[in-house]
Amino acid sequence: LTSAGFAQGRQTGSISGTVVDTEGNPLPGCTVTLSGPKLIGTKSYVTSDAGRFRFPALAPGRGYELRVELPGFKTTIRKELIVSVARATTITVELEMTTLEEEVTVVAASPVVDIETSKxxxxxxxxxxxxxxxxxxxxxxxxxxxxxxxxxxxxxxxxxxxxxxxxxxxxxxxxxxxxxxxxxxxxxxxxxxxxxxxxxxxxxxxxxxxxxxxxxxxxxxKSGGNKFSGNVSAYYTGDALVNDLISAEDMEAIGVNPPKVYTDYKDAL
Incomplete structure (x- = not known):
């Protein structure tokens, strides 16, 4: 089981962080909901006494969205988070007090420095x-x-x-x-x-x-998630993509054969 846990950690990433108020005090009891195209459904977490949360074993990818809610505070949404292989994405979410039901969407770059490892x-x-x-x-x-x-x-x-x-x-x-x-x-x-x-x-x-x-x-x-997607690959070549840099006369003068290109084999395919 230990080996399986290590292997899973090296194939996935994590998102963790702290929820604080405008004065920097940690907020326990916040409901943190994570969604994204690489997840099947959503994941939820309730912050600890220190205001901390953590979502381990996440598939690598872009577009993760974090929603933080607490009664008496504005709901905050953090979008476009990136999860990388074997790395921890660490963020701090700040909530503002309010008397109304409000929602704040934060647009910011996803952290790129893993502060939990020296690798x-x-x-x-x-x-x-x-x-x-x-x-x-x-x-x-x-x-x-x-x-x-x-x-x-x-x-x-x-x-x-x-x-x-x-x-x-x-x-x-x-x-x-x-x-x-x-x-x-x-x-x-x-x-x-x-x-x-x-x-x-x-x-x-x-x-x-x-x-x-x-x-x-x-x-x-790649693995499945909330977003249905697929992939189609194709390869193409043609006369327009082929060009000899040495003329036929020059190749004949130095006694070498002209280079073969893909189109020379098209009749045999």
Whole structure:
């Protein structure tokens, strides 16, 4: 059970914080309700004597909304909160006293600094992966982080990261190790379309992480929630996307064959 709890913590994030009044005094007994596209239904929490609340084991993603209510105070809504893998999003919610039923919506940037851990990591969300110009696979993504150097063996798809050997990285898919037990290379190249977030733990790794001398590659896949969604991918190429930078005359003069392009094989497909 302990191992399962550690694995769940590394695949999810959390939102926690404190509810205070305008003078900074903690407010116990507040009803805090969390909703978002990654949740099924909503979650509720009643603040402690110190005004604290916490929602653990949340799926990573954007668009979480926090609603804080207490009789005699204005209802406050905090929108567009972001949950990242293995990180705690910590916020402070301030309530104002009122004699009327009022509602306040707070528009502010989601906290990006985790004040509960010293771990150093690099995280890519699914939106970021879809927007960057690189090969859409795990090998291309891992070679983009600081300190990563490809070994040049595409069939093995290994890299040296932060000075470690090609066997120094631990790869995890939803908490399950995916290293080959014989060579310790990654056993599969997981389709990036299923990634919700990928985290590279590069320093101050937690004690529950073993078998890694340099980096832990933590892949979290997409899951269901309140919002119905799907994904469609397509690949296209054509003559308009192909251009030879060396003319046919120049290639003939130096005695080389023209490079093959995808359209040369279209009749065979």
């Amino acid at each position: 150093v990591s690099v995280s890519y969300t699914s939106d970021f992966i879809a927007s960057i110009p690189m090969s859409r696979d795990l090998y291309g993504i891992q070679n983009s982080i600081p300190g990563a150097i490809s070994t040049g063996n595409d069939y093995r798809r290994t890299s040296s990261i932060l000075g470690g050997t090609v066997r120094s990285q631990l790869y995890q898919l939803d908490g399950v190790p995916m290293n080959d037990p014989a060579t310790f290379y990654p056993m599969a190249n997981i389709n990036v379309d299923v990634y919700e977030e990928i985290e590279f733990g590069i320093g101050s790794l937690p004690a529950e992480v073993g078998q890694a001398d340099s980096v832990v590659v933590n892949i979290v896949t």
